[in-house]
Structure formats: structure tokens, C-alpha cells
Amino acid sequence: MLTKHQMAALVAADIPRGAFVNLGIGLPTLVADHLAADSGVVLHTENGMLNMGPAAHGEQIDPDLTNAGKVPVTELPGASYFHHADSFAMMRGGHLDICVLGGFQVSAAGDLANWHTGEPDAIPAVGGAMDLAIGARRVFVMMTLFTKTGEPKLVPRCTYPLTGLACVDRVYTDHAVFELGARGVVVRETFGMGVEELAERLEVPLSGFASAEPGRDEA
Amino acid sequence: MLTKHQMAALVAADIPRGAFVNLGIGLPTLVADHLAADSGVVLHTENGMLNMGPAAHGEQIDPDLTNAGKVPVTELPGASYFHHADSFAMMRGGHLDICVLGGFQVSAAGDLANWHTGEPDAIPAVGGAMDLAIGARRVFVMMTLFTKTGEPKLVPRCTYPLTGLACVDRVYTDHAVFELGARGVVVRETFGMGVEELAERLEVPLSGFASAEPGRDEA
């Protein structure tokens, strides 16, 4: 079973060199810490910037420069700034290679629920989640496979309100990585728990490893 | 009966101080020559510029700086450049106060025909005419009142293919200025020919002068 940072490292290793990537708020922001310095990966933040740098500290902090989580960040050489309509046009138009999002639930068909618990008292707040879910060419979700009370989050059908339909390509969890697509839910790698045990605890039909070698993506 | 330059001067005098204005290709470009130096009128050119200056001459000529007629122009202090989608968004969104267009025909209802003779052999070419016709807050048309063969160009119904429906607010011609609107076609000023003679030669019902003093607009 992986730690959050091990999951983030796994995602980072799967991001091709030079890719344009948006890292969602929460767990996905950890991915940035695991990208190789020479990866050439360009980070997009939906509040209007490409080539965002790491979090700002001390004198670097500039109230005019934050990420989508409103955390002060830095600028890398070759950065560019643009307004919100242009930023989401870039996203919606399919120009980002990958976005990494957190998830409450992902369905076998790739539906994502990550914005609203659906509780009657909860105040709905979507931010850019729906735009990201349908906009990026590939959507990776990073989440624990089970809730704190042991309920699976990879489910036959989401019970939480949806963020996007059939939009998730891959799910990174602490127990396994799943590939979603035409072949259904394919287990790509496991971490401790075997495929049989996974199949027992999840209510979605699983296929075995996608390839003999569950290695990293080609760039 | 006015010369082209007299017509242009008349239009120029009717443009309020500080207005944002687009001058169409052809006759309307003459208006720029008659704007007072301190008018504060800002010229828009749809190929992506605000605060366009006069035509460029000699060493001023820069192949990267032209107006919509592809004539080299100059830049005034306070200018700005933007791309074509932003430029036409500005126009279509109703941010230009006035545009001045040439016309083949204008109907009593304010329909404009100025892009296509409708002859079978003619190659259709619209440019920005339709965008301008529906985009500016007020559309002034500048044209001779009669064709070379004496046919009126202010007509009950356009016979040429339309550029825009009910979009013209005012028509400046060599014989008279007409105001179009809820009260029909109102003769605002005449130059030589009287209202009766105009009514005789045109097939559209005319009202008399809009006001006792057919003076210039208030700013």
C-alpha cells in the first residue's frame, strides 16, 4: 500500500517529457514535487498561467502570483500569463495533455464525482473541476481506493453528484493503478493487495494486468 | 449637392467627442481627414487596432501596420493591438459607438446592401461588412443618393443581397441626410434639392426635418 507521496511519484513517472499538465487542488499538487528537474513538464494553472514554478516561500511570495488553490507560487522561465476565458479555452479546447484530479468516486465507465458530497446541508462549489474533467486529453485521478470506513471509491456507478461523464482514463490509488477504457477496468499495477483480493473488495469487474510488464509509459 | 469631402466633413462633425469609431473601406475613410485634432475620437480598425493614426507616408510605412483596406497607416499614442477574434468581439459586442459604411442601397427600414451586386458573374466577398453592420451601436451610411444612371439608392426594399437587417441609423448623401428609425425616414438636412423634390425622386415616404434646427449632434 502506497503513501500519498509514493502515489504522487507514480503519477509523476507516468507523465511524458514535455507534457502540458494541470494538477488539481489537494492530493494532485504533490505530483509537482516528484517531477524530474529535466522533465520539461509545463504546469498550467487555470487562474491564468503556463510554466508555473514551485510554491513561493519567504521573500518570493507575491500576492499577485498564486495557483488555483490560492497558494503563492513562483514563475519559471518561459512562463506566460492569460485571462480566465483564455485559460479555460485552453483547457476546454483539449490543449492540455494531462490533468490530475482528486476523486470522491470513479465509476467503471470513467465517470468522475469529485465536487460535491450530495449531502443536503453541503454548499455546492465546483470551481474548475468540471472544466478540467472534460477538457484535458487524458484525465488521471489520484485517490485512496477506500474511504476511511472501508467503502470502495472505484464503483459500478457513482452515487455522489457527477463532475463529468466517462472522462477518467486512469486511477492511481494506494492499492493499485487502474486503466479505464474500451476493455473495461484493467488493473495495471498493484501494491500489496493482489488482483483477486481487489476483485473481492470492489464491485466492478476487473481485467488482469494490461501488459506482461507493468512498466512506465513511453514518452 | 455635396462633394465627397463635404459629406465626410458632415459625418465628422456628427461624431461626438471621444467616440470609438470604425470607418469602412472606401468613401468613409475620408471622414478621418475631417476629424478635429482635439476631437479625441478613437479609430478602430478591424484588423486589430485601436487609436489608428493617419495613412503612413515615406519612412513611416511599416508592412506590419495597415488598416482594413491594407493601406499602411500610423499609430497614435495610447494605441492597442489585439487579434482578429478579440477585434470582432469588440465590434459584435456593441462596444464601438459608431461605424461609417459605404452603401449600394439602404431601405426605409434600415436594411443595408453594400457587399454584393448580386450579378451572376460577381464573386461574393463580404470582409467585415456584415459584422460592422450589426455590431456598432450606431451605423452611419455614406453614399451618393443616386446611382450614375439616376436610380435612387435609398429604396423601399433593397434589391441587392443584404448585408444586415434594420441596422442603419443615418444615411449621409450628397443631396440630404436621412435619419432612419421608429418615425420612418426623416429628412434631417438637404443640400440644394428640397424635400418635395426628394420625395418625388425617391419611392420611400419621407418626413420633414427632425427638428427646427437641423444642427449637429450633442456629444
Added chain:
Amino acid sequence: MTTRLCADAAEAVAGIQDGATVLVGGFGMAGMPVALIDALIRQGAEDLTIVSNNAGNGDTGLAALLAERRVRKVICSFPRQSDSYVFDALYRAGEIELEVVPQGTLAERMRAAGAGIGAFYCPTGVGTPLAEGKETRVIDGRAHVLEYPIRGDVALIGAHRADRMGNLVYRKTARNFGPVMATAATLVVAQVREVVEIGGIDPETVVTPGIYVDRVFVDQVLEDRVSQEARAC
């Protein structure tokens, strides 16, 4: 039509009517027109619809406007924040309306208003609760939701620098909603840190052309505050 340089924030927000729809720029504090919001609180207009990314934080700014019961409805993408307790309480008490819009759709709907687009088919939100009741259409095999423009009577935005013609430049991610909102409202008021003479901004770098800007107010306080924050951190 000519941009007016306002002597104080009160002049900058003068004339905002009860019932107005007010677009308020900013993403977090970046680009937030703090002085203009404070002036709007003093100005007194009520029954407002506020369009902004968030619905106020802490006890100041938009939250203070909400606390004074001056806002009938909020249109935003993300009302709920760690310190959005003023909004939260009003919402739970049923005393404020909320329209949640995906962030990109919020920006695009304002762009549509500014660009004279009557409506547009957008793939965002299809199959989610936010698409309920909306017209949908499959185009090229993909489902889309029909979205309509959001137009403001007023836009209050924060920019970095203006020239006397109202041309604006922004700074870093403080640009965010400002340029879009500036196109989408009848009266556009910009709070800036400095005003330069005409010709003082390179025409290639203008982000919001002066045609969109009706009033400019130089907030020296904000400038000082930002400098202090930058120094303090």
C-alpha cells in the same frame, strides 16, 4: 465614452443602482478590487446580484457586503471556502440565492456577453447536476449544454496600471477575470496601482483596451498594502 480618472473610490462607484448585477474581479485576493468593494458597501446599493469566482471570505470585502444583506443572489463557481462563513450562514438560512457555474463556463458566459454571442454549446457539465434543466445537443458525437451570456450592469475589477485613456495592464495571475469582466458590463470601473500618461503603456502589451474602461481609480492604499504584505512575508 472617454475614460474618467476618479478622485476617490466613492466617485468610482457612484450611480450603481439597486438591483444591479455587479461583476467583481479577482481570484482569491489576486486582482480583487478591494477599495471598490469597500466603496460599494458605503455607497448603499442593495438587492444586488454579484458575479464573482467566490462568495466572500472572512468579514471584509464581499463578505461584508453580504453581511449587510445587500446581495440577493450570487453567481459564482466556488462559494464554499474555509472562511466563507458569512455566505454559508445566509445560504443555509435561505436568505441568499446561489447559482453555481463551472469556472470556465462562468468566464465564457461573460466573454459571450462582451463578444455579442447569443448563446453557445459547451461540453462542460454535461450529465451533472449543473446541467439539469438546460438544453443539450449532441454535436460531432459529443453532448453539449446550451449556455447563455452573463452581462453585468457594472464591473469592478483590479488591474496593475492604467494610462489616461483607460488602457490596462495586469500583473501575473492577478489578471484572471478582469479582462473578461471588462468586456461584459455597461459600466466598467478599474482600480489600479498607478496611472501613467498616454503613451506610457506599450500598445503591444495592452490587455484591456481603454474602450472597455469607463472609470479608473488609483488605490494608493492597495499599493502600500501589497508592498507591505510582500515585505512582511
Added chain:
Amino acid sequence: MTTRLCADAAEAVAGIQDGATVLVGGFGMAGMPVALIDALIRQGAEDLTIVSNNAGNGDTGLAALLAERRVRKVICSFPRQSDSYVFDALYRAGEIELEVVPQGTLAERMRAAGAGIGAFYCPTGVGTPLAEGKETRVIDGRAHVLEYPIRGDVALIGAHRADRMGNLVYRKTARNFGPVMATAATLVVAQVREVVEIGGIDPETVVTPGIYVDRVFVDQVLEDRVSQEARAC
């Protein structure tokens, strides 16, 4: 995904397929990617659809491509010009298809393609021959025509300067269609006058972010030509 700096124009247009839709920037000669068009002529792809503001002038550039019978269809706003005789003759002979689109709608349809908008309701052209056969809808009392995106397989554009990440800046009204076309095509090729190191363009002034640009080609000849023209005039 990473922007490639091409050694010559042939490399810059390599791989363009027969039947491709090619967006070609420029308004008149300003922003026209002359070297790339010449390279496309040599490259040999045929049965092309060209999307550009005009349909070629004189005997060079787009007109030369048309003269070689390599273009099946032109989508543009203004084909007819004083020296558009190559297009005129092909059109009158029924040997080329023409779709005339109002200039702003042309730009907006490409923007829609780049921005993931499925279609949009546009007031331009209502009641005119260019709206014939198109779906219309009255929104807020105003009639609109439904317009669909124009997507390119390739965009050939002219810019002023690039950095090695493909960030582009333009110069004056040569900006025109370039930034829009750069968002709307699968393969985007920019002809520029110079390339600078990463960090050599102020991030606040980037007009086309490198994410949109696949290939950059530095046209020294164009640079010289422009300088000469500027000197000669």
C-alpha cells in the same frame, strides 16, 4: 508536445497530408507566412482546403498554390481583390469551391474550435444570403444564426518573435489571425523573424503561449525583405 525549432521551411511543413484543411494567417501581407506557403507549394500536398482571410493575390503565395490546382476549397471572407485573378479564373471555371464567411464569424468559428465550443449563436449575417440554410434562433429578441467551429489539420502563421518554448509575440496589425489560428489546428507552424532563449520574452506580453505551437521556423529572408521594404519606402 515540445515545440521544435526547424532548420528549414521544408522541415516546418513536412507531413502535411493530401486533403488537409490548412489555416493560413495574415491580412494582406501583414502576418502572411510567405516562406511556409512557398514550402507548402514545394511539399506537394493536394486536395487542400485553405482557410484564410483572402484567396491569394498576384502570382505568388496562396495564388501560386491555387494555380497549381492543389486547392479544392477556399473558406474566406474576401476572395475578390484587385489582383485575385488566379482565384477568380478558377472560381468562374467552377474548378474551386468557395465558402464566404463574414470576417468576424470566420475568426470566431476558429476560436470556437480552439476553445472547445461546440457551436454558437451569432447575430452576424442574419437575413443575408450567407445565413441561408443555417439554423436560426431568436434570443432576447434578436435573431441569431448557429455557427459551427472551423478546425484545421494545420495552421501556418507568421509571428514576430518566438522563444525556444514556442511562446510567440507579434508586431502591430500583423497579429491579426495568427493567435486565433494557433489555437484551432492540430499542427501549428509559426514562421518568425527571430528566436530568443527561454526567458527572452516577458511572460506578461506573450500573445500565443508555446502550448499551441508545434514548430517554429526562422525566416531570415522575410526579415531581410521587410527591412528592405521599410527602407525602400
